[in-house]
Amino acid sequence: xxxxxxxxxxxxxxxxxxxxxxxxxxxxxxxxxxxxxxxxxxxxxxxxxxxxxxxxxxxxxxxxxxxxxxxxxxxxxxxxxxxxxxxxxxxxxxxxxxxxxxxxxxxxxxxxxxxxxxxxxxxxxxxxxxxxxxxxxxxxxxxxxxxxxxxxxxxxxxxxxxxxxxxxxxxxxxxxxxxxxxxxxxxxxxxxxxxxxxxxxxxxxxxxxxxxxxxxxxxxxxxxxxxxxxxxxxxxxxxxxxxxxxxxxxxxxxxxxxxxxxxxxxxxxxxxxxxxxxxxxxxxxxxxxxxxxxxxxxxxx
Amino acid sequence: xxxxxxxxxxxxxxxxxxxxxxxxxxxxxxxxxxxxxxxxxxxxxxxxxxxxxxxxxxxxxxxx
Ligand code: SF4
Ligand SMILES: [Zn+2]
Ligand SMILES: [Zn+2]
Numbered sequence: 001x002x003x004x005x006x007x008x009x010x011x012x013x014x015x016x017x018x019x020x021x022x023x024x025x026x027x028x029x030x031x032x033x034x035x036x037x038x039x040x041x042x043x044x045x046x047x048x049x050x051x052x053x054x055x056x057x058x059x060x061x062x063x064x065x066x067x068x069x070x071x072x073x074x075x076x077x078x079x080x081x082x083x084x085x086x087x088x089x090x091x092x093x094x095x096x097x098x099x100x101x102x103x104x105x106x107x108x109x110x111x112x113x114x115x116x117x118x119x120x121x122x123x124x125x126x127x128x129x130x131x132x133x134x135x136x137x138x139x140x141x142x143x144x145x146x147x148x149x150x151x152x153x154x155x156x157x158x159x160x161x162x163x164x165x166x167x168x169x170x171x172x173x174x175x176x177x178x179x180x181x182x183x184x185x186x187x188x189x190x191x192x193x194x195x196x197x198x199x200x201x202x203x204x205x206x207x208x209x210x211x212x213x214x215x216x217x218x219x220x221x222x223x224x225x226x227x228x229x230x231x232x233x234x235x236x237x238x239x240x241x242x243x244x245x246x247x248x249x250x251x252x253x254x255x256x257x258x259x260x261x262x263x264x265x266x267x268x269x270x271x272x273x274x275x276x277x278x279x280x281x282x283x284x285x286x287x288x289x290x291x292x293x294x295x296x297x298x299x300x301x
Numbered sequence: 302x303x304x305x306x307x308x309x310x311x312x313x314x315x316x317x318x319x320x321x322x323x324x325x326x327x328x329x330x331x332x333x334x335x336x337x338x339x340x341x342x343x344x345x346x347x348x349x350x351x352x353x354x355x356x357x358x359x360x361x362x363x364x365x
Contacts, residue, residue: 001347013345203334203361210338211343218307218308233362240333241333
């Protein structure tokens, strides 16, 4: 297989684009997809201060590298979840990446915040991933607001987004369908949230990271067995294999033609969030999810 | 043919895979579920491989 642009041996085959690119042309392709996402969805501009959530995996590091190359004003935030045998490794990859590529890095330690994930896991009788996800969203948002960032960027890719959409559709979860997308505007108490890699598959971000010389962390979190969407991702992989291009058309079709209807319905039904009396975070409950977790963490068995 | 499978870091012994696509099939992987690396170079599914080659198959799934 030859690269159609420069006729050298291809390194990355992309059935959904009917092409295979050499290393240099693949990086150009990747860059253009990110630029297209930013432009089409008006994700941010050179004026914005962007905080990137860095897990240490291929997606978040690829995102940080690409936004840096495109000249955006960025810094990274890593959350050390204090999971034995996993968090140390992830943090090490993030720290080395930021040192090598000259990216500003902030680290938040959940141990210090009183919410180390293994302790949360023991205390609650439910899958830890939903709690962990909630904790991460809370702190990323809070850190951005407290430190003058007006955009929070995450490395979610097309596979993540398509699987989430599929799962929301399977449950006809109107509220989540109305608020899913790569471009969530700032609201009272929430910073603007963007996913600039939404046009790129997991396969593409892995290839990009490899070609960009990024030493990413690929050992999975020990709790990831309970992580969501694994099965949906596998299903969608099969569909994509049979019908290349399906994932992006499913997701973009939703953004362009589906999302509006759900957003409208949700506006009519959903309650208005108010600031949590404990911490000020917006919530529709009496107190926010994190103050609730803290309360339970502080209580006796 | 010696194949290193990541992230498990396990060696797999696969016989008679003549192309990358063939190798992936034997590992029950779709072409977009792994990157295949030989001597620091990425290989597309159509590339021929040799019994002497040492190859890394890095599964993509960040299913977490
Ligand atoms: S797999 Fe679950 S517990 Fe582990 S980091 Fe992800 S959300 Fe948290
Ligand atoms: Zn080329
Ligand atoms: Zn609160």
